[in-house]
Amino acid sequence: MTVDDPLVIAGTTFGSRLITGTGGAPSLEVLEEALIASGTELTTVAMRRVSPGTQGSVWDVLTRNGIRALPNTAGCFTAADAVRTARLGREALGTDWVKLEVVADEHTLLPDPVELLEAAEQLVDEGFTVLPYTNDDPVLAQRLEQLGCAAVMPLAAPIGSGLGIRNPHNLELIVERAGVPVIVDAGIGTASDAALAMELGCDAVLLATAVTRAQEPVRMASAMRDAVRAGRGARLAGRIPVRRHAQASSPDPD
């Protein structure tokens, strides 16, 4: 349906505006079903040490479903860590795209803006296509764009919190000023949150926990697919202004 309204990131076109993560799923089988139901074409994975004897892999799941893998730098607290992890992701998955994540501490998992900017600058210099997970800070988003990031990915709320969009005004400001795609990343709890992100003018939504830890992940994945489409449609259609008083929709009586 979105053929005439594709998401374009760094010259690459996607029919789906729902980007998914893979963390938190009860099994690889459920994850695979959920990814298919979501209609996603781009999905994040983390890089970790190999444990001997592991059966099946998320890489196989993505490959056989034709879903593009987006390696992330989850678990990195410094720019140096993130750069090293990004290089490993590039080597392992054969892509120079990276979801750049540099968090300040385990408790909040909020982005560390200083380390984030440093890592973004270095990775852009090294030829990476950088998609940074950032605070919902319009100034920081602009700085990331100026450094050459291919998108900006402000949080709706802390990772895994499901709190929904805490500061819609900031997201609108980011959207107004951005020349690259704005992707809401983290904090989505349910379908209405995803729809609201799109109604505010964001270009895409990235979520994981809201699907993988839902009581029925596959059903929620399908709901999120519909919510992102509906929110995008409403944004393009142009909503009516909010009024303080009623306005009759039927003609006046004769």
Place this chain on the structure above:
Amino acid sequence: MELIINGDRREVADGTTVEAVVRDLTASDGGGIPGGIAVAVNDEVVRRTEWNSPLGAGDHVDVLTAVQGG
């Protein structure tokens, strides 16, 4: 010689290559090395085309793969 493989000390034959370490970790059943693997030796990425290079005593070898996350 001794290597530090994914954080664990391991005794291996002299001249052991990166590829041998990867094979031992990921394909000990005799199958092929799976996709989606990257290796760092002493924090520097080793490209797949250079996996036949021998390791040195005390090298820190990290073998990573894509896992569910994010």
